[in-house]
Amino acid sequence: MAxxxxxxxxxRYPGFRALTFACMFFLxxxxxxxxxxxxxxxxxxxxxxxxxxxxxxxxxxNPAIQKAAMNSLIVASTAATVATVFATCGALALARGRPxxxxxxxxxxxxxxxxxxxxxxxxxxxxxxxAVGIPLGLGSIMLAHxxxxxxxxxxPISARLEGIEAYYxxxxxxxxxxxxxxxxxxxxxxxxxxxxxxxxxxxxxSLDDFIITNFVAGPGATTLPLAIYGxxxxxxxxxINAISTLMLLISVSFVSLSYLIGRRQKGx
Amino acid sequence: MTRAExxxxxxxxPQERRELRIRxxxxxxxxxVIGFGLVLPIGxxxxxSFLRPGxxxxxxxxxxxxxxxxxxxxxxxFDNTLTFQTAYLEIYLRSxxxxxxxTIGAFMLGFPAAYFIATRPLATRTMWVFxxxxxxxxxxxxxxxxxxxxxxxxxxxxYLLIWLGIVxxxxxxxxxDFAVGLALIYSxxxxxxxxxxxxxxxxxxxxxxAAYDLYANRWTILREIILPLAKPGIIAGSLLxxxxxxxSFLAPDILGxxxxxxxxxxxxxxxxxxxxxxxxxxxxxILMGVVLIALMIFVRxxxxxxxxxx
Amino acid sequence: xxxQGLGVAKTAIAVVGVTKVYGVGSGAxxxxxxxxxxxxxxxxxxxxxPSGCGKTTLLRGxxxxxxLTEGRILLFGEDIGPLPPNKRPVNTVFQQYALFxxxxxxxxxxxxxxxxxxxxxxxxxxxxxxxxLVKLGALAGRRPxxxxxxxxxxxxxxxALATQPRVLLLDEPLSALDLKLRQxxxxxxxxxxxxxxxxxxxxxxxxxxxxxxxxxxxxxxxGKVQQVGGxxxxxxxxxxxxxxDFIGETNFLDVEIEDIAGDRxxxxxxxxxxxxxxxxxxxxxxxxVSVSVRPEKIGIGAGGDGADAxxxxxxxxxxxxxxxxxxxxETLLVRVxxxxxxxxxxxxxxxxxxxxxPDAARIxxx
Numbered sequence: 017m018a019x020x021x022x023x024x025x026x027x028r029y030p031g032f033r034a035l036t037f038a039c040m041f042f043l044x045x046x047x048x049x050x051x052x053x054x055x056x057x058x059x060x061x062x063x064x065x066x067x068x069x070x071x072x073x074x075x076x077x078n079p080a081i082q083k084a085a086m087n088s089l090i091v092a093s094t095a096a097t098v099a100t101v102f103a104t105c106g107a108l109a110l111a112r113g114r115p116x117x118x119x120x121x122x123x124x125x126x127x128x129x130x131x132x133x134x135x136x137x138x139x140x141x142x143x144x145x146x147a148v149g150i151p152l153g154l155g156s157i158m159l160a161h162x163x164x165x166x167x168x169x170x171x172p173i174s175a176r177l178e179g180i181e182a183y184y185x186x187x188x189x190x191x192x193x194x195x196x197x198x199x200x201x202x203x204x205x206x207x208x209x210x211x212x213x214x215x216x217x218x219x220x221x222s223l224d225d226f227i228i229t230n231f232v233a234g235p236g237a238t239t240l241p242l243a244i245y246g247x248x249x250x251x252x253x254x255x256i257n258a259i260s261t262l263m264l265l266i267s268v269s270f271v272s273l274s275y276l277i278g279r280r281q282k283g284x
Numbered sequence: 285m286t287r288a289e290x291x292x293x294x295x296x297x298p299q300e301r302r303e304l305r306i307r308x309x310x311x312x313x314x315x316x317v318i319g320f321g322l323v324l325p326i327g328x329x330x331x332x333s334f335l336r337p338g339x340x341x342x343x344x345x346x347x348x349x350x351x352x353x354x355x356x357x358x359x360x361x362f363d364n365t366l367t368f369q370t371a372y373l374e375i376y377l378r379s380x381x382x383x384x385x386x387t388i389g390a391f392m393l394g395f396p397a398a399y400f401i402a403t404r405p406l407a408t409r410t411m412w413v414f415x416x417x418x419x420x421x422x423x424x425x426x427x428x429x430x431x432x433x434x435x436x437x438x439x440x441x442x443y444l445l446i447w448l449g450i451v452x453x454x455x456x457x458x459x460x461d462f463a464v465g466l467a468l469i470y471s472x473x474x475x476x477x478x479x480x481x482x483x484x485x486x487x488x489x490x491x492x493x494a495a496y497d498l499y500a501n502r503w504t505i506l507r508e509i510i511l512p513l514a515k516p517g518i519i520a521g522s523l524l525x526x527x528x529x530x531x532s533f534l535a536p537d538i539l540g541x542x543x544x545x546x547x548x549x550x551x552x553x554x555x556x557x558x559x560x561x562x563x564x565x566x567x568x569x570i571l572m573g574v575v576l577i578a579l580m581i582f583v584r585x586x587x588x589x590x591x592x593x594x
Numbered sequence: 595x596x597x598q599g600l601g602v603a604k605t606a607i608a609v610v611g612v613t614k615v616y617g618v619g620s621g622a623x624x625x626x627x628x629x630x631x632x633x634x635x636x637x638x639x640x641x642x643x644p645s646g647c648g649k650t651t652l653l654r655g656x657x658x659x660x661x662l663t664e665g666r667i668l669l670f671g672e673d674i675g676p677l678p679p680n681k682r683p684v685n686t687v688f689q690q691y692a693l694f695x696x697x698x699x700x701x702x703x704x705x706x707x708x709x710x711x712x713x714x715x716x717x718x719x720x721x722x723x724x725x726x727l728v729k730l731g732a733l734a735g736r737r738p739x740x741x742x743x744x745x746x747x748x749x750x751x752x753x754a755l756a757t758q759p760r761v762l763l764l765d766e767p768l769s770a771l772d773l774k775l776r777q778x779x780x781x782x783x784x785x786x787x788x789x790x791x792x793x794x795x796x797x798x799x800x801x802x803x804x805x806x807x808x809x810x811x812x813x814x815x816x817g818k819v820q821q822v823g824g825x826x827x828x829x830x831x832x833x834x835x836x837x838x839d840f841i842g843e844t845n846f847l848d849v850e851i852e853d854i855a856g857d858r859x860x861x862x863x864x865x866x867x868x869x870x871x872x873x874x875x876x877x878x879x880x881x882x883v884s885v886s887v888r889p890e891k892i893g894i895g896a897g898g899d900g901a902d903a904x905x906x907x908x909x910x911x912x913x914x915x916x917x918x919x920x921x922x923x924e925t926l927l928v929r930v931x932x933x934x935x936x937x938x939x940x941x942x943x944x945x946x947x948x949x950x951x952p953d954a955a956r957i958x959x960x
Binding site for chain 2 (some may be wrong): 035042147226252263
Binding site (some may be wrong): 181183184186187188189190191192193194197198201202205206 | 657658659678679680681684685686688690692693694695696705706709710753754757
């Protein structure tokens with residue numbers, strides 16, 4: 017190991033490095049372990065039977081899993097689309113120009129779903145649907161998801177929007193574009209990476225949701241997380257490991273994608 | 285004098301007024317959705333907490349405090365007297381203690397990690413922050429299951445312990461309060477690390493070298509200088525761990541084995557098994573109250589911080 | 595130059611009593627304070643002043659990006675106040691260029707034409723012609739991020755010219771360029787204006803730019819127009835302290851008017867310097883006024899007629915020598931060209947005689 021400078025030496029605390037690595041190990045080990053076991057050809061904790069994707073194939077030939085996955089995709093794409101459209105409108109309203117009256121309250125309201133503990137949102141959504149008479153099913157899940165997807169889509173969009181200087185639209189209007197054309201030909205293309213980034217984030221958040229979905233799902237409307245939960249109740253199978261690993265990888269890659277797209281420079 | 289000094293005020297012209305109108309219309313969908321999708325429903329929960337439970341779930345529109353009374357007292361069916369009962373209070377207390385324990389545990393592990401990362405060279409620092417955040421992106425259900433997978437009796441951890449000869453029969457770790465606490469820390473640890481890291485990162489470490497000339501001991505410096513500096517981050521991180529832990533459902537459900545109920549499970553039970561909606565609503569309202577108090581403490585601390593720096 | 599021989603020039607832009615106020619109460623800011631001026635057709639008109647003087651606000655008001663609190667702006671006689679920017683036949687060259695990064699150079703330049711609904715062949719031809727005009731014909735397919743600062747500046751210019759506006763507004767377009775490029779562009783812009791016959795309204799804080807390029811200049815400060823005139827008028831006949839100080843260098847003296855003969859006022863400074871200046875209207879003997887004296891209009895000699903002074907400091911600059919001389923308790927800056935060789939050189943402490951050109955002193959309004 018290279019000799020430490022005096023500055024580095026003074027900043028050191030014994031044990032902190034070890035604790036940090038322990039942290040990392042603690043955070044990653046369970047998921048890595050599940051992933052490893054999902055590839056074990058033999059259904060055993062103690063014996064390694066060789067590398068195999070058979071559990072993955074088995075899991076996805078299960079019709080219940082297939083239906084749950086399809087439902088999850090339908091719900092996530094619908095909810096993310098609607099949430100992204102609404103969030104884009106909201107960002108355009110709040111993130112530019114002279115502050116509106118009640119600006120901070122509106123911003124707080126948009127972010128409210130992030131502040132409220134999920135169990136409370138879940139109960140509230142359920143009671144709302146029942147009180148208003150909306151039947152519980154795939155549709156109720158979609159409606160509930162739209163609500164909490166909006167703030168997640170909003171974040172990358174408003175971040176991107178704040179980075180776009182006002183003079184681009186001004187130049188467009190100076191060159192005879194009305195408000196709509198200035199938006200369509202100049203602002204929207206520049207904003208697009210933020211919108212896509214917001215969509216991907218909302219999609220994944222919807223895909224991953226359990227608690228709220230559990231409360232507002234009707235009989236027969238299962239999503240992937242609900243299916244996994246049901247399966248775990250009866251005991252661990254390698255198929256569960258396989259699906260979990262898959263969802264894990266999808267989550268991580270989608271969020272990374274969202275982050276990378278959102279960071280693309282204006283230069284294109 | 286200038287025209288402004290003469291009393292002329294800013295005037296919003298027709299162009300800008302039109303723009304403001306468009307912006308207000310754009311804002312409407314999001315506000316309506318969240319207003320009707322969250323604020324109104326929460327209002328319904330509050331209202332329902334004051335109603336009577338229906339026989340098969342649902343509510344009877346008859347205003348009463350019975351849900352809240354039921355929280356603390358049990359009504360004898362025969363002579364209609366109220367006796368103080370602690371069952372539900374115990375659940376709330378357990379949840380509170382679990383959340384506190386999780387927060388402390390997250391701090392013990394997270395503070396050194398945050399400090400360590402903040403003192404890394406800039407290039408590796410971003411990598412560390414990235415690595416700390418990635419686990420949070422994974423589905424909470426999956427993360428909780430994976431913890432159960434490892435610590436259950438037939439799981440790899442016990443297998444390892446037996447194989448190493450440390451124990452002879454599997455150690456019961458799963459389905460205990462300890463397991464729940466562990467799962468809570470596992471779920472929210474990144475939220476403790478990041479705010480503390482942000483606070484420490486701003487520190488000019490050359491001040492530390494100067495302090496060494498005055499104080500001899502690095503632990504004194506930690507206590508006198510670094511900890512106070514990191515306080516806003518510590519408070520933020522603690523809230524970000526405490527509040528979700530308090531209302532947690534999955535951790536106690538999957539790792540608690542149905543016996544160590546926390547508030548989240550108790551509330552869920554009222555809407556699934558027991559079918560006592562007003563009582564569930566009341567429990568939710570009480571939870572909201574606790575969360576609000578915690579948030580108000582946070583906001584007051586933030587304001588005090590802002591005043592101090594101005 | 596204004597076409598005085600052909601009768602009255604048309605007024606391209608008339609700014610009438612324009613005021614722009616931001617905010618309310620004690621925090622209110624007056625960016626433009628009852629500004630009125632006239633910009634003639636086919637002239638190169640410059641708004642000159644330090645930052646915060648309101649020149650950019652006025653330009654944006656003409657473009658339509660700022661709505662006026664009071665007053666009107668007329669474009670060839672028509673009140674354009676109610677018109678949004680996209681309905682005004684004026685185009686802007688922005689300080690930061692604001693080139694659309696997701697479009698090619700050709701698409702940028704053709705944007706205005708596209709918005710006006712011209713057909714594709716016409717757009718292509720015009721774009722090429724305009725790019726040739728700014729000497730960028732070969733770069734039509736590039737993206738703005740692939741261009742140098744100077745090239746981006748020309749694209750911004752081409753984009754604003756492509757739709758043949760009646761007035762072109764330029765908001766400090768040269769400030770981001772290095773010196774050599776800036777000097778090149780000054781010449782090119784002037785030529786462009788004369789070739790196209792478009793009225794240019796140019797905003798800058800650089801007085802050298804203003805003096806070299808403009809037909810007329812409006813000097814602004816604190817939201818007000820201090821003086822409007824040609825370069826020579828502004829330099830030789832500044833109307834107040836601000837203009838005299840902002841343009842070039844000058845000496846300020848407090849004098850008393852001793853007597854007035856015809857249109858000449860004879861003044862005497864505190865230290866006894868006798869100066870003569872054009873008498874402003876309503877000037878009376880006994881009045882105390884301020885006077886501006888340009889350093890190069892003061893002669894310095896070894897002796898003879900003239901006010902007695904002592905050299906306090908000198909700076910040799912090759913082409914000129916700057917002397918700081920003291921008369922009584924007043925200090926003056928004198929600039930002498932070194933054309934006459936070593937004969938005119940004075941050392942510190944030397945006693946000299948100062949002579950003043952007849953038009954050296956100018957009585958200021960404040």
